[in-house]
Amino acid sequence: MKLDLITRIVLVCTIAVLALLIIFPLTNILITATHENGRAVFSSIFSSPVTRQIIKNTVLLGSTVGVLGTLIGFLLAYAQTRLEFRGKKILHIISLIPLISPPFAFATAVIVLFGRSGIITRDLLGLSPVLYGYPGLVIVLTTSFFPVAYMNLLGMMRSLDPSLDEAAASLGSSKSKVFVKITFPMLIPGIASSFLLLFVESIADLANPLVIGGDFTVLSSRAYIAINGEYDVAAGAAYSVVLLVPGLLVFLLQRYWAQRKNVVSVTGKPSGRVRNIESKGAKFFLLSIPFAMSSLIIMVYVTVLIGGFVKVLGVNNEFTLDHFSYIFSGIGNDAIIKTTLLALIATPIAGILGMILAWLIVRKIRRGRELMDFLGMLGIAVPGTVLGIGYAVTFNHTTKLGEFSLIPQLAGGGAIFGGALAIIMVYTIRSSPAGQRSGIAALQQIDPAIDEASASLGASGVVTFKKVTLPLIRGALLTGLMFAFARSMTTLSPIIFITTPDTPIMTSKILSEVDAGRFGNAFAFCTILIVLVSLAMSAINLLVRGRSIESLSNPLN
Amino acid sequence: MATNSLISIAEGDSKVRASDSSRLQLSNLSKEFGQDPDRTVAVDNINLTIEPGEFITLLGPSGCGKTTTLRMIAGFENPTFGSILLDNQDISKLTPDRRPMGMVFQSYALFPHMSVYENVAYGLKIKKLPAKQIEQEVGFVLATMSLEFLANRAPNQLSGGQQQRVALARAMVMRPKVLLFDEPLSNLDAKLRSQMRIEIRQLQQRLGITSIFVTHDQDEAMSISDRIVVMRNARIEQVGEPAEIYRHPKTVFVADFIGRSNFLTVEKIQSKTKSGKIAIKVLGKNMEVDAHEDAVTASNPVLLIRPESIRIKRSHSKNQEASGTQGRVLNVVFYGAHVEYEIETEKGNLVAVVSDPKHDEIVPVGQMAEFSFDENRAWLLPSGD
Numbered sequence: 001m002k003l004d005l006i007t008r009i010v011l012v013c014t015i016a017v018l019a020l021l022i023i024f025p026l027t028n029i030l031i032t033a034t035h036e037n038g039r040a041v042f043s044s045i046f047s048s049p050v051t052r053q054i055i056k057n058t059v060l061l062g063s064t065v066g067v068l069g070t071l072i073g074f075l076l077a078y079a080q081t082r083l084e085f086r087g088k089k090i091l092h093i094i095s096l097i098p099l100i101s102p103p104f105a106f107a108t109a110v111i112v113l114f115g116r117s118g119i120i121t122r123d124l125l126g127l128s129p130v131l132y133g134y135p136g137l138v139i140v141l142t143t144s145f146f147p148v149a150y151m152n153l154l155g156m157m158r159s160l161d162p163s164l165d166e167a168a169a170s171l172g173s174s175k176s177k178v179f180v181k182i183t184f185p186m187l188i189p190g191i192a193s194s195f196l197l198l199f200v201e202s203i204a205d206l207a208n209p210l211v212i213g214g215d216f217t218v219l220s221s222r223a224y225i226a227i228n229g230e231y232d233v234a235a236g237a238a239y240s241v242v243l244l245v246p247g248l249l250v251f252l253l254q255r256y257w258a259q260r261k262n263v264v265s266v267t268g269k270p271s272g273r274v275r276n277i278e279s280k281g282a283k284f285f286l287l288s289i290p291f292a293m294s295s296l297i298i299m300v301y302v303t304v305l306i307g308g309f310v311k312v313l314g315v316n317n318e319f320t321l322d323h324f325s326y327i328f329s330g331i332g333n334d335a336i337i338k339t340t341l342l343a344l345i346a347t348p349i350a351g352i353l354g355m356i357l358a359w360l361i362v363r364k365i366r367r368g369r370e371l372m373d374f375l376g377m378l379g380i381a382v383p384g385t386v387l388g389i390g391y392a393v394t395f396n397h398t399t400k401l402g403e404f405s406l407i408p409q410l411a412g413g414g415a416i417f418g419g420a421l422a423i424i425m426v427y428t429i430r431s432s433p434a435g436q437r438s439g440i441a442a443l444q445q446i447d448p449a450i451d452e453a454s455a456s457l458g459a460s461g462v463v464t465f466k467k468v469t470l471p472l473i474r475g476a477l478l479t480g481l482m483f484a485f486a487r488s489m490t491t492l493s494p495i496i497f498i499t500t501p502d503t504p505i506m507t508s509k510i511l512s513e514v515d516a517g518r519f520g521n522a523f524a525f526c527t528i529l530i531v532l533v534s535l536a537m538s539a540i541n542l543l544v545r546g547r548s549i550e551s552l553s554n555p556l557n
Numbered sequence: 558m559a560t561n562s563l564i565s566i567a568e569g570d571s572k573v574r575a576s577d578s579s580r581l582q583l584s585n586l587s588k589e590f591g592q593d594p595d596r597t598v599a600v601d602n603i604n605l606t607i608e609p610g611e612f613i614t615l616l617g618p619s620g621c622g623k624t625t626t627l628r629m630i631a632g633f634e635n636p637t638f639g640s641i642l643l644d645n646q647d648i649s650k651l652t653p654d655r656r657p658m659g660m661v662f663q664s665y666a667l668f669p670h671m672s673v674y675e676n677v678a679y680g681l682k683i684k685k686l687p688a689k690q691i692e693q694e695v696g697f698v699l700a701t702m703s704l705e706f707l708a709n710r711a712p713n714q715l716s717g718g719q720q721q722r723v724a725l726a727r728a729m730v731m732r733p734k735v736l737l738f739d740e741p742l743s744n745l746d747a748k749l750r751s752q753m754r755i756e757i758r759q760l761q762q763r764l765g766i767t768s769i770f771v772t773h774d775q776d777e778a779m780s781i782s783d784r785i786v787v788m789r790n791a792r793i794e795q796v797g798e799p800a801e802i803y804r805h806p807k808t809v810f811v812a813d814f815i816g817r818s819n820f821l822t823v824e825k826i827q828s829k830t831k832s833g834k835i836a837i838k839v840l841g842k843n844m845e846v847d848a849h850e851d852a853v854t855a856s857n858p859v860l861l862i863r864p865e866s867i868r869i870k871r872s873h874s875k876n877q878e879a880s881g882t883q884g885r886v887l888n889v890v891f892y893g894a895h896v897e898y899e900i901e902t903e904k905g906n907l908v909a910v911v912s913d914p915k916h917d918e919i920v921p922v923g924q925m926a927e928f929s930f931d932e933n934r935a936w937l938l939p940s941g942d
C-alpha cells in the first residue's frame with residue numbers, strides 16, 4: 001500500500017523518537033567504552049585475574065539461576081497443565097507475584113529470614129549461614145525470575161496437543177516414556193529459551209548484587225562501582241558493553257525461536273483431554289517444589305508486610321508506625337509522589353509509542369519491519385544497567401552539533417526539569433516494548449481488510465488508527481500497560497545512574513535505606529510500592545473489563 | 558447539498574445517472590511481487606476500459622491476478638507499471654483514501670466495535686458532513702437495503718448475508734464513482750448467493766455506479782455482468798458480454814472455463830463461403846459453421862459444441878461400432894429437468910445434455926446412440942494455446 005503523507009510523518013517521527021530514546025544512548029556507550037580507560041577494561045579481560053573472576057562470577061550466577069529457575073518454572077507449568085489438585089488457581093497467582101515485586105523485597109526479606117542472624121536460620125534452627133554472595137544471590141534471583149520461565153513454558157505446554165500424548169499412550173507407552181520421548185523433546189525450545197531469558201535477566205540485575213552480593217562481584221555491580229564509586233565513566237561503559245553482548249545475543253535467539261514457534265505448537269485447539277497423573281506418590285513428588293516455592297514467596301511477603309510495622313523484625317518485634325511516619329514525613333513522601341507521577345506520565349506515552357510501532361510493523365511497512373521491531377524491543381533487550389549508563393553518558397551534558405546545542409542536558413544535577421525528563425524517557429523506552437508486543441499480537445488477529453475498508457471510506461492512515469485500530473486493541477494495550485507501569489515503579493538498575501536529588505525515586509530510596517541497614521524503612525517503602533502498583537493494576541483491570549471488545553470481535557458465520 | 562447525495566441520484570432520472578457515472582481505464586497495468594529469483598508477475602500488462610455505469614466481472618482461476626488488479630484500482634497495491642485513469646485523470650499516485658472507490662470485501666470487514674448504523678455512517682463522518690445529512694443518508698441507505706431494523710446491532714449479531722448487506726450499504730452510502738467487489742458472496746450458501754447477486758445487480762443498475770466484480774464462479778459472472786473479463790496467468794484472455802463469451806470463446810481455455818464443452822477435431826477446412834461462414838468436414842459430414850477469425854489460419858482448429866446443442870437418438874443400426882455420428886453410451890444421469898449423457902465416439906468422449914426428456918427416449922448405458930447437432934450452434938476456434 002502507498003503510505004499516505006501523515007503515515008510517513010508518523011514513521012519518521014517514530015524513528016526519531018527511537019533514535020533519541022535508545023539508539024543514541026547505546027551508540028554513545030559504545031563510543032565511550034573505546035576511550036582509554038574503557039580499552040583498559042577490555043584488555044583486562046585477558047590479562048587481569050580480577051576481571052576474569054568477575055566474568056566467571058557473572059556466568060556462574062546466570063547459569064545457576066537459569067537452570068534452577070527453568071526447573072521450577074517447568075514443574076509449575078507441568079503441574080498447571082497436567083495435574084489436578086486443590087489450590088491450582090492460587091498457585092498460579094502466587095507464581096506470578098514476583099514479576100511485579102520491588103527489587104529489594106526479596107533480598108531484604110531473605111536476609112532477615114535466612115541470614116546469619118535470620119529469624120529462621122538462627123532463631124529456629126540455630127544456624128548461622130553465610131548468605132551474602134553467591135548462595136544468597138541464587139536464592140533471591142531464582143525466586144525473582146522463575147516466573148519468566150513459568151509463563152514461557154506454560155504457554156507452550158498449553159498449546160501442545162494432548163492428543164499426541166494420548167496417541168502415544170494408546171500405542172502402549174508408559175506415562176514416563178511418553179514424557180521422555182514425546183512431550184519433553186517438543187518442549188526443548190521452550191526450556192532452552194527459558195534458560196537463556198533467565199540467564200540474561202539475572203546477569204543484568206543490579207539491585208540484588210548490591211544488596212546481597214557481598215564480595216561476589218558481577219559485571220553489573222562492577223559497572224556501578226566504576227561509575228558511582230570510581231567516577232570512571234569509560235570503564236563503566238566498557239563493563240556494560242561486555243554485559244550487552246550476551247543480552248542481545250539471547251534476544252536475537254529468542255526471536256528466532258519465536259518465529260518457529262508454530263512448528264512446535266501443533267494446533268491452537270487442543271483436541272484431546274489431558275490425561276492427569278493419578279498416582280499419589282508422583283503427585284506429591286511433582287508438587288513439593290512448587291508448593292515450597294510459593295510458601296517462600298508468601299513468607300517473603302508476610303515478612304515485608306510485618307517488617308514495616310515493627311521496630312526491628314526478629315530483634316524487637318514491638319508494633320510501631322515509625323517507619324511509615326519517617327517515610328511520609330521526610331523525603332520519602334516526595335519520592336512516592338514523584339515516582340508515581342513520572343511513571344504515570346511515561347506509561348501512556350510508552351503505550352502509544354508501542355502501539356504505533358506495532359501498527360507500523362504489522363500494517364504499514366513491508367521492508368525493514370524486522371529491523372523496526374528489533375529497534376522497538378531494544379529498550380527491554382538491553383540490560384537496565386547498560387541503559388542507565390548509556391543515559392548517563394549521553395544526557396548528563398548538552399549535546400552539541402558544532403555551535404548549536406541540539407539536546408539540552410536531560411539527566412544529572414543541573415539538568416532541565418531536575419532530570420525528570422531523562423527518567424520519563426527511561427520509563428518510556430523500558431515500557432513501550434510491552435505495548436509493542438501486545439499490540440502486535442492483537443493486530444495480527446484483526447483482519448487487514450478492516451483497515452483497508454476504512455481507507456476506502458476515505459480515512460487516512462492515522463484516522464484509521466485512531467478510530468478503528470486503537471479501539472480494537474485497547475484491551476491488549478491496557479493489559480500491556482499495566483505490566484509496564486508496574487515495571488516502571490519497581491525498576492532500579494537504569495534509574496540509579498540518572499536519579500538526582502530533585503527527582504528522588506522510590507527504588508533508589510529503598511536502596512539507601514537497605515544500605516544504611518534500616519530494613520524497617522525499606523520494608524515500609526516496599527509495602528507502599530506494592531500497594532500503589534496493585535491499585536494501579538486493579539484500576540486498569542477495571543478499565544479493560546468495562547470496555548472489553550471481546551463481545552464484538554467475533555463475527556458469526 | 559442534496560444534489561450530491563445518494564438520495565437524489567436514486568430518485569433522479571436515468572440521464573442524470575449516465576452523465577454522472579465514471580469511466581475507468583487501465584492501461585498497460587502490471588504488478589510484480591518480490592525480487593528476482595522468486596519474482597511473481599501477478600498482473601501482466603492489462604488494458605481495459607470500463608464504461609460509465611458498466612458492471613464488469615473479472616473471472617479466472619485461482620492466482621490469475623484478479624484480486625491484485627482490483628487492489629491496484631483501490632490503491633492498496635502500487636502498480637509496477639502502467640496507469641489507472643478515472644474520467645481521464647490518472648489516479649494511480651493517489652492513496653486509497655483519496656480515491657472515490659467503494660470496496661466490498663470477501664470477509665465483509667465490518668468494524669466490530671461499531672453498530673450497523675455507525676458502520677454505515679463512518680465514511681460520511683470522516684467526510685465531516687453535517688450530522689443532519691449523515692442521518693438522512695444513512696437512514697435512506699439502510700431503508701433501501703432493508704437493514705433499518707438491524708441499525709443498532711453489532712456486526713457479530715448478524716447473519717453472513719446481513720453482514721454482506723451492511724458492507725454494501727457502507728460502501729454505497731459514500732456514492733463512490735466505482736464500486737469494487739472481491740468475491741463478496743463466496744462465504745454465503747448457494748441460495749443466499751444467488752439472491753444477493755440479484756440484489757447487488759439491481760441496486761447497481763438503479764444507481765448506475767461503474768462496478769468491478771471479482772469472482773471465480775462462472776454462474777455468478779454470467780448472471781450479473783454487462784461484460785466478463787476472463788483472465789489467465791496474469792493476462793486478459795477475452796473480454797465480452799456473457800453470451801458472446803459463452804457462444805464465441807476465443808480460446809479453448811475460455812470455452813472450457815465458461816460452461817462445459819465438447820471439442821471435435823476438424824478434418825477439412827475451406828475458406829469463407831458466401832454467407833461468411835467456414836466450410837468444414839467433421840465426423841464425415843460437410844457443414845458450414847461460424848468461426849473465430851484466427852481459426853481459419855490456425856493449424857489445428859477445433860469445433861466447439863456445447864452439451865445442450867447435442868441431440869441424442871437411440872441407434873437402430875446393426876453396426877455396434879462407434880463411427881461417424883454414432884457412439885456408445887457410457888453413462889446416463891437423470892436429473893429430472895434434464896438427462897446427461899457421456900458417449901464414447903471414435904473422436905473421443907462427448908458430453909450431451911438433453912432437457913425435458915421423455916422417459917422412453919432415454920438411451921440406456923451400453924446401447925448405441927445416434928447423435929447430431931445444429932451446425933448453427935457450433936463454433937470453430939483455434940486449438941493452440
Ligand SMILES: Nc1ncnc2c1ncn2[C@@H]1O[C@H](COP(=O)(O)OP(=O)(O)OP(=O)(O)O)[C@@H](O)[C@H]1O
Pocket residue numbers: 590591597598599600617618619620621622623624625626773
Ligand atoms: N503480497 C503478495 N506477495 C507476493 N505474491 C503475491 C502477493 N499477492 C498476490 N501474489 C501472487 O500474485 C498472483 C496473483 O494473486 P491474486 O491474489 O491476484 O490472484 P486471484 O486471481 O485473486 O486468485 P484467487 O481466485 O485465489 O483469489 C498469485 O500468484 C499470488 O501468489
Ligand SMILES: [Mg+2]
Pocket residue numbers: 623624625
Ligand atoms: Mg483473489
